[in-house]
Amino acid sequence: MKFGKVGQVVLVSAIALVLASAFSACGTLTVGFLFVPTNKQTPGQVEVYEVNSESGVLRTIPTSPFPSGGRDPIAEAVSPLPQGGIDSLYVANQDDNNIVQFSIGTDGKLYPQSTINTPGTYPLALAINSAGTYEYVLDTLGPVPGCSLANPCPGVIAGYAVTTAATGSIQGSNEAGSLGQVCTTETPTLYSGCTLGNPIVNVVGTSSLTSLPLQLSAKDGTVLTPTALNVLANGQYLYVTAYLENSTTTTATYSGYIFAFQINSSSGSLTAVPMGPKYLLNGVETQMVPLPIGADLVALTSDTASQNLFVVDETNNQVDSFSIGSGGALTAKGTTPTGNQPSALTLINDKYLYVTNSLDSTINAYTASSGALTQIGTYASDANPIAVVGDPRNLGFLFTVNFLNASLSGYKINMSDGSLINTDHSPYASTAQPTTITGIPHGGSTH
Secondary structure (H helix, E strand, O other), X not given: OOOOHHHHHHHHHHHHHHHHHHHHHHHHOEEEEEEEEEOOOOOOEEEEEEEEOOOOOEEEOOOOOEEOOOOOEXXXXXXXXXXXXXXXEEEEEHHHOEEEEXXXXXXXXXXXXXXXXXXXXXXXXXXXXXXXOXXXXXXXXXXXXXXXXXXXXXXXXXXXXXXXXXXXXXXXXXXXXXXXXXXXXXXXXXXXXXXXXXXXOEEEOOEEXXXXXXXXXXXXXXXXXXXXXXXXXXXXXXXXXXXXXXXXXXXXXXXXXXXXXXXXXXXXXXXXXXXXXXXEEOOEEEEOOOEEOOOXXXXXXXXOOOOEEEEEEOOOOEEEEEEEOOOOOEEEEEEEEOOOOEEEEEEEXXXXXXXXXXXXXXXXXXXXXXXXXXXXXXXXXXXXXXEEEEOOOOOOEEEEEEOOOOEEEEEEEOOOOOOEEEOOOOOEEOOOOEOOOEEEEOOOOOO
């Protein structure tokens, strides 16, 4: 069939209208944005992806990636509630010992706002309470003179108050979402001398500490390496995993530990909850602070009811399940096998738990009933999955970050049985060496 000029104009107009409608529909089908730091370049980068609400397909937004504000971005957290109408993404750059705050545009673009240094060195994990008022950071090494990777000291945890919308609107204040602000109050509507990066003060006995060392007991200098942290949904307790490397002339073994801290709701300060047994330290019976369990503990998560905690043991290839007592103490409920070298986990609707296995390049699916796990199946991912997250609007999509192949794998969750099928066009390309993943819903945080 051959069209005349008028017919061609009509046809072109019709096609243009269809295309415009299609692109408009694409805009409304964005369920949310995923943020994926990558650490091969200097400075590091943050890739931003749109998630399609119908298919779960990912595509990078225009102008992605964005500079992370430092070297080796390895951890991130997103504000669970916007402050002053602004959603914030926080990225920890390990080799520069800093946390960079970005405001998130309605189109997912990132705008750097402020940068603070952590108390110790080599930050490796971030977490924010569900109210969005306090953020916590784990440092691999504490602020001890002479401490280095070659001459290590115990890691530390520190917290920062998040500047609220009300405070951020006061003249002289830093923007909402900034961390650790301290000001002089001239009048109720005027601040002066505001500084950022001031950690929350924790009172331990007669001492006031801006970071808490992760030690077996107060006088035990045994070097524990922290790996991950989790704040309960109710905001009352925080948990940290760590391990002790037991080196011999032939091999290295690991001893795992879990720390519990009570969070002061008014100040965000932390108080350790002793969970370990009594042991002899220099011949003196001493209360061990953390709970000793397993080997190389690398990740943890908890349910929305703040009743169950799940911990990944990379060396023993298992998930340890715990019930959480009213005082924050943990009671072991059982262990569940995983694949080889499990690396990360996420809990969907308190119903299904998903665990990535970095050596096998697989993901295990489990039902999670009152903290008890039953395996559903094992599914292939791209090479070396090291992080996993559900879609920001909780529509039933799941994504893994695959370090070696520089990609993300996407899955559709069957919400009736927890099984997975690949999303279209999965895996999705990333810049080199992606390290972690988080996200927010399109239109702002509703977590």
